[in-house]
Amino acid sequence: MTTPSRLSPLLQQFDFAAERLIHRLTGPVMDSGDGADTEVGPVTDEEYLWEPVPGCWSVRRRGDGPGPRATFLAGTGDWGRDAASYPHPWPPPFTTLAWRLSHLTEMLVLRADHTAGGHALTRDDHPVSGDAAGAVAAFAAGAAAWRRALLAVDEAALDTVGYCTYPHGSDPEEPFIDVVWWVNQEVLHHGAEIALLRDLYRAAPPRPFHP
Template sequence: MTQGPIPQGPITRDVLMTLDEARDRILARLDGLSDAEYLWQPVPDCLTVRPSDDGGRFRADPRPGRDVTPAPFSTIAWRIWHIGADCLRGYDRYFKGGLVVPADDSRDWPGTAAEGIALLAEDWGRFRARVAATRDARLVEPMGPIADPYGADSYLALALHALDEVAHHGAEVAVLRDLYLHGLR
């Protein structure tokens, strides 16, 4: 027997609607992104996505410690990695049955714009599905031991944090595209 859509309450519906709007906005801004834009370094020594030493895959540069000032500048590729893998895929571990990505694999990311955008969309879809399946009653409860040290935070707080990450890094990506497209390279 086929099950129909999961009934959603107003909290889940509104969170999903806002997640979808944020996703649509960033994916629209990424439409037509070239590999040159994806890897463009507007200043020296940017955090980016680079071929690994073995040459068979690309890896995002590790984030520096929080005490590094100023924080290094990052490319569009690195910011897309951060949104997709570091945030959305990383947050999946807080859901029952979620992905647990080995730390060494968490920085794997495509070296081309098209592949990076496709993987971002995949990570987004997985996170959205987790939020949709959580539904209102569970969204407002603490995540519990699965999310240690964030166990006292709710799934709603996690979804809102994801929105914050996508909104501010998505805006940074948009500005970088604007600078590149207006010839400031």
């Protein structure tokens, strides 16, 4: 299928953002933004779970229960992601690299399913990774699933309201091209947050690690 002309720049933007984030998390080099490669090591489990300030939301072993101001752990498996029903806590909790990467991955996987899959997955179905390598692999798989969903759409689909039935956003009331734009900005802005957390972790003093 030929990619619709309106979708092509958004798809290119998504590819750039997802690839750049993966390289930022895995190394051995990343795009520095000026055309030069910058050396970077893979994110470690300690860094993945690092809480730079008190009261962070993160991913946690299910048996440990939710963190401060969270009321439940989202997802399935031995680990879950701190969450709360509406209204969310205010001011919003600071979130760890693990929380942000899990949030991105869940969004991509669920939106792919609600666009080109069974239209059935919920947050309760999504496994949460307790280790860095598993989380990065899950993100890469989610990005690939979303990309496949995009390659299956045509011009008519881009203008169809509710083409994506993702239940945790306004997707059922939005033209699909607006959903595509929104996913891109999610990857871009959370990717930037994750990059900043990596910089802060690198510059922070040594700290004890208790997985």
